Amino acid sequence: DDLYSGLKTAEYLYGEGKKEIDAYNISAVCMMKIVNLEEININGSRNVGNAIISDVSDIIKESISNKYIFVRYMGPKFAIVFSGVDLEAVEEFMKTVKEKTEAIKIAPAEDYKGDETEVSPKLNIALAKYYKGTALVGVTQKLEEYLDTADTSESNINYL
Numbered sequence: 081d082d083l084y085s086g087l088k089t090a091e092y093l094y095g096e097g098k099k100e101i102d103a104y105n106i107s108a109v110c111m112m113k114i115v116n117l118e119e120i121n122i123n124g125s126r127n128v129g130n131a132i133i134s135d136v137s138d139i140i141k142e143s144i145s146n147k148y149i150f151v152r153y154m155g156p157k158f159a160i161v162f163s164g165v166d167l168e169a170v171e172e173f174m175k176t177v178k179e180k181t182e183a184i185k186i187a188p189a190e191d192y193k194g195d196e197t198e199v200s201p202k203l204n205i206a207l208a209k210y211y212k213g214t215a216l217v218g219v220t221q222k223l224e225e226y227l228d229t230a231d232t233s234e235s236n237i238n239y240l
Contacts, residue, residue, distance in 0.1 A: 092149075174205055
């Protein structure tokens with residue numbers, strides 16, 4: 081389990097989680113990255129960054145069904161696998177999640193070096209289809225690579 085988010089980690093996704101996912105022929109895989117988390121940690125306080133991670137994960141946990149697998153993938157990245165759900169059905173839901181999470185406002189810590197009076201997360205989201213019997217790690221690596229190479233000013237929902 082991840083300390084700050086209270087979520088399972090990527091290891092769970094590829095082990096126990098994959099068994100649940102493979103009960104369905106097709107699933108939607110979503111990976112999101114808090115693109116400004118590093119900036120918040122560097123310019124501000126690591127405590128503020130940790131609070132952002134906690135708040136983002138709480139909002140998403142409250143918004144999704146327990147039957148979906150939601151993990152803290154690594155660092156500023158989270159993954160959700162919508163088992164048995166088609167990709168197109170996920171887009172509207174993710175727009176709502178993005179709006180809710182980007183509305184978070186956290187007051188900076190006393191040692192914050194930036195100019196902002198409040199800090200908010202900014203998400204970049206990538207979606208892909210996963211087919212039972214294919215490599216889940218291949219799908220998540222493709223999503224992760226996209227998010228890691230995208231311009232940090234990008235904050236969209238993208239299909240891969």
